[in-house]
Amino acid sequence: MSELIDVSVTGATVQIRLxxxxxxxxxxxxxxxxxxxxxxxxxxxxxxxxxxxxxxxVGFCAGNDLQDFLSTPPTGEDxxxxxxxxxxxxxTVPVVAAVHGAAVGIGATMLLHCDYVVADSSARxxxxxxxxxxxxxxASSLLLPxxxxxxxxxxxxxxxEPITAEQAHQFGLxxxxxxxxxxxxxxxxxxxxxxxxxxxxxxxxxxxLRSNEDTVTGRLREEMAIFRQQLGGPEFASAVxxxxxxxxxxxxxxxx
Numbered sequence: 001m002s003e004l005i006d007v008s009v010t011g012a013t014v015q016i017r018l019x020x021x022x023x024x025x026x027x028x029x030x031x032x033x034x035x036x037x038x039x040x041x042x043x044x045x046x047x048x049x050x051x052x053x054x055x056x057x058v059g060f061c062a063g064n065d066l067q068d069f070l071s072t073p074p075t076g077e078d079x080x081x082x083x084x085x086x087x088x089x090x091x092t093v094p095v096v097a098a099v100h101g102a103a104v105g106i107g108a109t110m111l112l113h114c115d116y117v118v119a120d121s122s123a124r125x126x127x128x129x130x131x132x133x134x135x136x137x138x139a140s141s142l143l144l145p146x147x148x149x150x151x152x153x154x155x156x157x158x159x160x161e162p163i164t165a166e167q168a169h170q171f172g173l174x175x176x177x178x179x180x181x182x183x184x185x186x187x188x189x190x191x192x193x194x195x196x197x198x199x200x201x202x203x204x205x206x207x208x209l210r211s212n213e214d215t216v217t218g219r220l221r222e223e224m225a226i227f228r229q230q231l232g233g234p235e236f237a238s239a240v241x242x243x244x245x246x247x248x249x250x251x252x253x254x255x256x
Contacts, residue, residue, distance in 0.1 A: 002034035006056075012049035012195040013188075014042045014093075021057035026065040027106065029072050032080035039087045049199045050191040051095045053114065054184050059101025061110075063128065081106070085138050088113045092203035094194050098187035099123045099174065102162075109138035112147075115206060116190050117174040119165040120183040125173060126162035147172055198235035 001007070006017040016038055018025040027035075042048045055061060064081070074081050088095065088110060097114040100122050108125040111117050127144075129136050136144075136157055144153035148171055156163065168174045178186050194202060204226050213219050230236055 002030045004031050005034040007038050012047055013191045014048055014051045016053050018055035018061055024059050024062035025055045026062040028065045028068040029080040032084040036084045036087045043091055043093050048093050049195040051093055052187050052191050053095060054098040060099045060103040061107025062102060063105025063107050092207050094206055096187045096190050098183040100183050104128050109140040112140055112143045118183045118187045119174040119177050120180045121165055122180050123165040124162045125168050127156050128160050130160050201230060201235055
């Protein structure tokens with residue numbers, strides 16, 4: 001585990017914090033390995049309801065550490081960066097991001113794989129690939145046009161100009177904008193709300209939201225198959241029992 005990644009667990013929430021303040025949380029191969037290991041462990045634990053991804057220092061993430069990237073470039077699908085991206089893209093555990101300051105390169109594209117993004121007013125998203133002679137990664141060339149349309153995605157990727165938290169919110173790239181310094185507290189609130197939900201239903205719903213099945217009939221079949229499983233499962237039985245108990249308590253309560 002890298003010392004540059006802080007990990008803690010609070011109830012059903014796994015907290016991951018980038019902690020490379022002196023380099024604005026630029027990611028190294030060692031950090032990618034730690035992030036992947038932590039996410040894999042969170043996914044494997046059926047009690048995990050949410051992951052909160054945040055950062056220390058003046059900004060969220062300055063992208064890849066270029067010197068580290070040049071010395072150990074990704075050479076295949078088993079490279080640290082590729083493993084991290086495939087892992088975060090494949091999670092069924094909801095991921096809540098708390099973003100402040102600069103989110104550059106992969107610091108911005110990884111947010112496309114999160115399920116709730118809280119940005120404070122200082123946040124800036126910057127898809128800075130073309131100026132480096134590179135191309136987008138993290139499936140952002142697919143996900144940005146899908147979310148924003150071709151023209152706006154082309155604006156972000158071809159011109160590579162940073163956008164503010166408010167612009168990102170207008171574009172649908174962050175869920176909400178909060179006052180500076182309040183991003184992590186708000187992300188923790190969202191994670192706590194997620195943790196109060198039935199965990200398996202939560203994960204299965206995210207799985208459906210991320211499904212590659214893009215026809216109505218296909219999605220209907222996929223939803224109904226999972227729906228039937230949940231209908232006969234303990235989470236539904238527990239929820240019905242709780243509702244029945246509340247109704248019984250209301251009926252039995254003395255009149256005021």
